[in-house]
Each structure stands twice: as C-alpha cells, then as structure tokens.
Amino acid sequence: MREKTARIVQEWTDACDAEISIAVLGGAWKPSILSLLREHEVLRFGELSRLLDEPTARVLTRQLRELEDDGLVIRTVYRQVPPKVEYRLSELGRGSLPLVDALTSWGGSYAEHQRSLLPEASAPVAR
Amino acid sequence: MREKTARIVQEWTDACDAEISIAVLGGAWKPSILSLLREHEVLRFGELSRLLDEPTARVLTRQLRELEDDGLVIRTVYRQVPPKVEYRLSELGRGSLPLVDALTSWGGSYAEHQRSLLPEASAPVAR
C-alpha cells in the first residue's frame, strides 16, 4: 500500500470511507487503466501507453506503480533484452470494476446534463 | 459549473467519464457533506462545520462553493444580522448519493481488507 493510502486507511474512523476510494481510484488515467485491463486481460507498458492518449512515460509509470502498491494491478517483469513488463488486474482490481463503472456512468450522465445547459450546444436541441 | 469541471466535461470524448465523477466528488469533505445533507435535509454553515471535524472555514467554504458551482448543492442566503446561510441538496446532488454510497462501501471494504494484512493488527485475529 502506498503511503498516502495507508495514511487515509489508518487515520480514519468515521464515515469518510468514500475518500479512500477516491484516493485509490482518483489518479489521472487510473479508471481508464483499470477498464483497459478488463478488456485486454494483460497489457504491456507500451500497449497501455498507446491505448491511452500517450501520457508521458513518467506519469503512466507512477499511476501504474500506485495501482500496484494499492494492490489493484499485478506487475510482471520479464528479465530479458529488450525488457518486457506486463500488467494485469488483481482480484482486488477486478473487485473495483463495478465502482469504476458506477463512476463512469454517473460522470457520463453528469456531463450530458451539463452540456445540455450550455448556450450554443452543438447537439440537436428541440425548440 | 466551476472551471475545472467545465474543462473536463468539454474536452473529453472517450471513456474517461469516471474522471468527471472524481472531479466533482473528489474534494476534501465533499462525500461527507453530501451524506450529511441527505441526513439533515438542510444545514447551516456552522452546523455543517460542527458535524464535520471542524475544518477551517476557508476550506469548508471552498468545498461548498464548488459543490454549488457544480450544481449539487443549493445555497440560500438570508440577508439579516447575524447572517444565516443554509445548504441543501439539489436534484443533481440527490442523484449523486447512490454513487457516494458506492464509494463509501467499496472504500470501507478496501480499508478493512488492507487492515487485515497489517502485521500487528489490533483486531482480534484467529490463530
């Protein structure tokens, strides 16, 4: 478990469990990474990078390490030249998918709702 | 809608809707605020502050304004002396509660799972 997650998990007694979820899933690209690993079962670093919108290696590496530290993804290193590293979901990671779906679903509805309130919407509006 | 949310809502085309949810719900105290407003229907600033663990007024104010800007809470100002300000959930805010519950539930399970892996756990361990 990475330090940030550990701090929140341990210091919390009351009803703020939601913030634990956000600490674990709330990084840039993390929901997308988890969804891609559901679709593809196992992905190499470069494959993940291409399927996402080419985040910098620095950023992608950090997100993957955090997910690994928090126990959601499993990282397998093949010691060979050129190097090969595979990522897949752990049991805990698979268990997070329903929540990721819920986040995606509500976020999509929210975005649609908000776009419908914009002045010059490009969507066909009945009027 | 606050600027951060607007940026994310507009610039996103693909499957990253989950990050919209996190942008809206991911601030400090926000899930707790929403839960408290479900329990109490309507709360004044000072009541909210006491029910939470006394965050600084600066911080609580910002979270409430962001929730208001994003359309989840409704702020009502009574122009009187001393001032009185009430907060309640909007329709959109009530619609977020199932997601808040899902975050709370998964976060609680995650925390419990992780605590069970700690070396010197204080919980009674069968062994």
Next chain:
DNA sequence: CGGGATCCGTTTCGATACTG
C-alpha cells in the same frame, strides 16, 4: 455568523532528456 484575503507547504501533473 459566515465568510473573504493572504500566505504557505505539499502533492500532482506534465515536459524534456537520458538509460540498462
């Protein structure tokens, strides 16, 4: 009572360059 103004330390994201 319910904030606003100001300042600060930390975290986070991201770009660029380099490497086993």
Next chain:
DNA sequence: CAGTATCGAAACGGATCCCG
C-alpha cells in the same frame, strides 16, 4: 522497451488574520 532523473507549473488543503 520500459522506464529514471530532473525540472517547472499549477492545484490543493490548511493556517492566520480580518470584516460586514
């Protein structure tokens, strides 16, 4: 190929002081 090292910019949470 899969990163690491270094740097900069911005966002965030929080403390302190002040106000109508």
